[in-house]
Amino acid sequence: MARIIVVTSGKGGVGKTTTSASLATGLAQRGFTVAVLDFDVGLRNLDLIMGCERRVVYDFVNVIQGEASLHQALIRDKRVENLFILAASQTKDKEALTFEGVERVLTELAERCDYIVCDSPAGIEHGAMVAMYFADEAIVVTNPEVSSVRDSDRVLGLLQSKTRKASQGESVREHLLLTRYDPLRVERGEMLSVEDVQEILAIPLLGVIPESKSVLQASNAGEPVILETSSDAGQAYADAVARLLGEEREHRFLKPVKKGFFSRLFGG
Amino acid sequence: MGIFSYFRSKKTSAQIAKNRLQIIVAHERAENCGYDFLPQLRREILLVVQKYVPVELDHIRVDLTKDGNCEVLEFNVTLPERK
Numbered sequence: 351m352a353r354i355i356v357v358t359s360g361k362g363g364v365g366k367t368t369t370s371a372s373l374a375t376g377l378a379q380r381g382f383t384v385a386v387l388d389f390d391v392g393l394r395n396l397d398l399i400m401g402c403e404r405r406v407v408y409d410f411v412n413v414i415q416g417e418a419s420l421h422q423a424l425i426r427d428k429r430v431e432n433l434f435i436l437a438a439s440q441t442k443d444k445e446a447l448t449f450e451g452v453e454r455v456l457t458e459l460a461e462r463c464d465y466i467v468c469d470s471p472a473g474i475e476h477g478a479m480v481a482m483y484f485a486d487e488a489i490v491v492t493n494p495e496v497s498s499v500r501d502s503d504r505v506l507g508l509l510q511s512k513t514r515k516a517s518q519g520e521s522v523r524e525h526l527l528l529t530r531y532d533p534l535r536v537e538r539g540e541m542l543s544v545e546d547v548q549e550i551l552a553i554p555l556l557g558v559i560p561e562s563k564s565v566l567q568a569s570n571a572g573e574p575v576i577l578e579t580s581s582d583a584g585q586a587y588a589d590a591v592a593r594l595l596g597e598e599r600e601h602r603f604l605k606p607v608k609k610g611f612f613s614r615l616f617g618g
Numbered sequence: 619m620g621i622f623s624y625f626r627s628k629k630t631s632a633q634i635a636k637n638r639l640q641i642i643v644a645h646e647r648a649e650n651c652g653y654d655f656l657p658q659l660r661r662e663i664l665l666v667v668q669k670y671v672p673v674e675l676d677h678i679r680v681d682l683t684k685d686g687n688c689e690v691l692e693f694n695v696t697l698p699e700r701k
Contacts, residue, residue, distance in 0.1 A: 500643060504646065536632070539631065539632045543632065546635075549636075550640060
């Protein structure tokens with residue numbers, strides 16, 4: 351039976367799609383069969399980040415409405431084996447992602463996948479609610495910034511009350527993924543620290559992804575950043591995948607790269 | 619942190635952010651405590667109480683506390699002074 355993981359945040363632009371793409375790729379690299387689903391109807395973007403935008407023929411809504419089979423709509427990744435992408439519809443109405451339809455697709459996928467990663471749209475409207483409803487686990491992507499932390503807290507409240515697990519009296523396993531972290535600004539007192547965010551949200555930390563040029567470079571190229579094994583962000587995502595699988599990994603990239611004596615003395 | 623920062627006694631912006639967040643998040647959690655029906659329940663209780671005593675919504679306080687596995691829902695109604 352597949353684990354269903356929702357990548358969510360409330361706030362937009364914090365790195366949900368980047369995270370979905372990298373985690374799904376990382377899990378597939380570990381030998382699991384993984385499907386990554388874009389729930390952002392009308393604003394499809396996962397295909398671009400995964401670099402398969404020209405191979406989209408059928409989408410999620412086509413499958414729900416019976417216009418295509420799941421087999422026809424799933425795009426097989428060309429780099430990593432056993433990784434499949436289901437694109438969001440760019441034209442259909444948001445309401446087309448019905449709870450029943452999504453449940454049918456997830457049930458069918460669960461038969462042949464180990465992990466199903468649901469890339470949630472921003473906000474707490476219909477698309478986001480459907481994306482989280484069937485989840486076993488949730489990765490709450492948060493930036494060390496006030497509006498993002500507040501929205502994450504709101505989303506945590508919804509995960510605890512508006513999901514299938516919640517309706518069965520169980521709970522969705524929650525993980526915090528802090529992205530765009532700048533250790534230097536944290537040290538200067540200009541940015542919330544990982545401890546600050548953890549103290550406020552009070553959920554286990556899955557990983558800290560440093561602010562990194564490689565994220566934009568990877569998205570420019572349509573490569574999940576986890577494949578950039580020399581980059582800090584790529585390595586941080588690989589660590590997060592390991593922790594998701596229950597492996598112990600020390601958190602890295604939490605301290606700024608050491609500077610010279612003079613710049614330290616005068617507080618560069 | 620350089621030597622100049624030792625002369626700065628002002629709170630850093632990150633500390634201000636943390637304080638603001640702690641307040642707003644606690645406030646918002648108290649508002650629905652994970653139960654969306656609480657604001658509505660509070661309004662309905664107000665209507666019942668109002669049948670007998672003139673109170674306002676502000677006079678009804680809702681507290682949800684966790685005690686181990688048990689959640690305690692507490693309503694406090696402040697009654698107006700008796701004339």
